[in-house]
Amino acid sequence: MNLPLSSHQGSGRGPTRRTFLKGGLAMAGLGLGGTALAGCSSDSVASGLTVSRKETNSVDFWNLFGGGDGVRMQEMLDAYRKTHPSVGLSAVTLAWGNPYYTKLSLATLGDKPPDVAVAHLTRAKTLIAADLLEELTPDALATVGITPDKLSKRAWDAGLVDGKAYTVPLDTHPIVTFYNTDICEKAGLLDSGGKLKPLTSEAAFMDAMAKAKAVTKTYGGVSPINNETSTPWRIFQSLYSQLGGEVLSDGGTKVVIDEDRAIKVLTFLDGLRTKQLFPSSVDYEGSIAMFANGQSAFLFQGEWEISTFQTAKTPFSMAPFPNLYGGANYACQADSHTLCIPKQPARDDKAFENSLGFIRSLLDQSDTWAAGGHVPSWLPYAKSPAFKKLSPQSDYAVAADGAVYDPDGWYSGSGSDFEIITGSAIGSVQAGQQTPEAALAQMRTKLQTLADTASPI
């Protein structure tokens, strides 16, 4: 019998593996060709193949808002899409911190930047020094009605470099006091209006925490320590700045920590642990849980957690971070979210116009943004009666005027090595693992190493 050599299974048995694969490949090819032909005329395929924004009239927006404020941002973006249906908005949310800034800087260097990006004010300084942001001239901003007198003075001035603006502040987000209204009422810490009585000295603060602890039977207040370096830094910086202390100077090349003031603050924080008013071991999620279920009457954290507790239906309100030392010079650590336009590979007036229009649209929706807890920088809204009625946001809005930003330096800013070094040392004091003196020495040494290192910018 003459069997065909090309087939293992014999003739007439139906398709072999090879013919099946060939047929499948052919069909897939036809299918692809068909969709390509059908979609050739549509904008999406064209833009996908050529990455050309000119033809598609779109705005690319990058931000790092996950969590509660991320939800608000999505609302604002949807509203923009409704009011500007002709502009194709493409928004990308990236992870907070390093993953965001490395991508933003590399994208700009690689000539594929987004049209508009969010940047922390302190980190934008690095981007500006590296010449990665477009300058926003007063004329350009005026075309969409943004003028310095309509923006929070402190946030606006802090963002200027050599008198030039490269960013538009959207908000200021300071560290604030969350307090459980039920527990504080039982502890006698509220005034007649149901608001927290201001705590203006170390003794008053300790006393209030002790009274709160008597009610909760666990702790008076809490702030995260484990696996967290930003919050210990923010608390330290607020108190240290109220004493008038500075950490870095000369653009980050000098470490100027005042020994006495720093030790005073660290000793105070250590005392909260030894008197068992604050837990010495708690992580970020744990601190949220402790406040939400009433194990702690106070939480010291950024205002962005407001949505968490509103959802959990905790009876709470908010107040500025306590002014223990400042007197008339109130200070609290804060940063601002700003909007910026990364340097584009080619000057495109229409795209620039769209980007500015988008920035103005976000500012116009400051009411939605403020609902997420941040203090709006857009004064037409911030000074309006509508915002004054928004509670508890309006209770701590004054904190934005005393905002102290992280010191200038290539290694400084939100989520930077500076915060990691300082936060680790301060956290070790809060956890009882180091004495204030040892922690301060460690901070000084590590910061000095960075101060002595040449800037990579």
Added chain:
Amino acid sequence: MSTQTATRGTHRPRVATGSSQKFNDHSRPAMAFLAPFVGLYVLFIIGPAIYGLVMSFFDTSLVKPGLSTFAGLGNYAEALQSADFWSSLWHTIWFTILTTPPLIVLGFVLALLADRVGRGRWFFRLAFFAPFILPSAVMALIWIWIYTPGLGLLENALKSIGLGAPNWLGDPAWAMPSLAISTVWWTLGFNFILYLAGLQDIPTELYEAAAIDGAGPWQQIRSITIPLLARTTTLVAVLQVIASLKVFDQMYIMTAGGPNFSTRSVLQYIYDEGFTNFRVGYASALSMLFFVVVLAVSAAWFAIVRSQESEV
């Protein structure tokens, strides 16, 4: 197998002399199939590695284009003098010491036990291997919750039997052991499977013969099982050591290198310098130094394996 030797025999006249016969008909299609992989490998692994080596001699930055200023051996000098680099290297080695022996010994013991189970062996195989398929982020989140002070499972379990619990991830003395415990739970399954496969290769006649000669169960394990698993043990040990040296995920997610830098591994230090501080040139120098360390460890193991093979 036997059919193959028969066909080889019938084609013998073709296999003449000289190395030119290597490039017979099978070589070209083989090269064609390998070409895509080789291309991607060169593009994405060899190429960047060479570029990294070049970068390590410059002060390359993540916010500036190009290679930037020439630094010569400056980055290497800085790395070797950096206390942070040496302490992170020590943390990595400490992590390797904490994880490798348990992963080898426990993997072997559990495989031995699972091998002897009569019915339901599939359940034990599933139970011990299941953690291995979890992505590192999922594993880290699970263990962060288990280790949470005050609310965590482990602390409450120990309290319920009257023991105190240390501050797992918050105490510098306990942070690395805690990470080691969660890593052992996570990656044990892989060694377990390798040992199980190795155990099943040992012919039962050997055990029967030993039993006839009067060897007890412990003697059998010592004299038959362990020697015949020497290859598997070497493989497991090499893979384990190299994987432990490259640890990053657990530290990054669970402790962020803390508390107070006590769990920062070399890779995390490289990440901090390269991405947080934008100093990619310096980070490349650190990577090259670490590469030398891993190479040295691998060379040492190769020497051991060679001596083992010559014995056998």
